[in-house]
Amino acid sequence: MKKLFPILLALIGLGAGVGGGMALRPDPEVVSIDPCGDVDPNVAHVEEDPPEAIDENGVPAFEYVKLNNQFIVPDLDEGRVTAMVVLSLNIEAKTGTRELIYAREPKLRDAFLQVLFDHANTGGFKGSFTDSRTMKSLRNALTEVAQKTIGTDVYDVLIIDIVRQDVD
Template identity: 30%
Template sequence: MNKKIIPLMLPVVAIVGGAFAGNMLRAPSDGAAEVAPAHAAGDHAEPSDDGHAADGHETESHAEPADDGHGDVEHAAPGEAAWFTFPTQFFVPLMRQGDLQDMMILTLTLQTDGASLGALGRKEHVLRDSLLRQLMIHANTGGFDGNFTADRNLAVLREDLLKAAQAVTDLPIEAVLIEDIARQPG
């Protein structure tokens, strides 16, 4: 009788054990997740009896601006240079006679000032559309043929991308930085 029950109970025990282990490894609930960022954002140890923080830091709270889910936004004071990095890369197909030959992959960053950084993040989709349109024009006119990493070729690409970005927004965009550029065979 025991020999018949053991093979039936083994999968049940494995499922229960797997569910328990999965529950233990699961991300903490929302309440626990809010505790960690509060400490990381600059809330330091409570002051001790002598008025100094127990960990040697000031007790001043440094509030971080909320992340709105748009790109990597470097936080800068108004008037200082700041950079907006698009959260995903740009993929530009290189077509020849109707066939996909290669794919260009680029990571772009926009240079602006600290006061315009948040507004620039809110215009991410319009900027991305304009830049991708310009990248496709560049690809279709042979801009990625040959030695596309030559300095003069990249200068032309940066200038065209800057004009495209400035055309869709009145925010100050000072430069388009090409952080990564690669050609992947199709």
């Protein structure tokens, strides 16, 4: 009886796990979305770029401008540096604005650093800093300041790389 009891508990636990997994299984439409980008022909897909993002010649009406250097932001706790965050940013802008962005890059970098420092000071780089809500609010703040600095030709700011290194 002593040897049978652990096996019985394992079987009950396995059955409960399988039953819970089947009960909490997502809808088939959600499962058919593949994060690798493979297309399921049985599911309707939304185009990635809106139709207005392509000009009359079939050329994209936007370009990606890579900022030259990374951004390094200290993460402070009670006045002491506890981590360093390094980010690489790209700007999605109207085609032909690359030179304007590079001409105003020092002012743009200053504005971006202020947003990044504010984000760090409010705890944005602590804990699960790559949470989608946290990243979306950071991207929105960066986009807003880029549009104030460059103009409405800036559509979005993309966070290409983000790394956090704790300091011992």
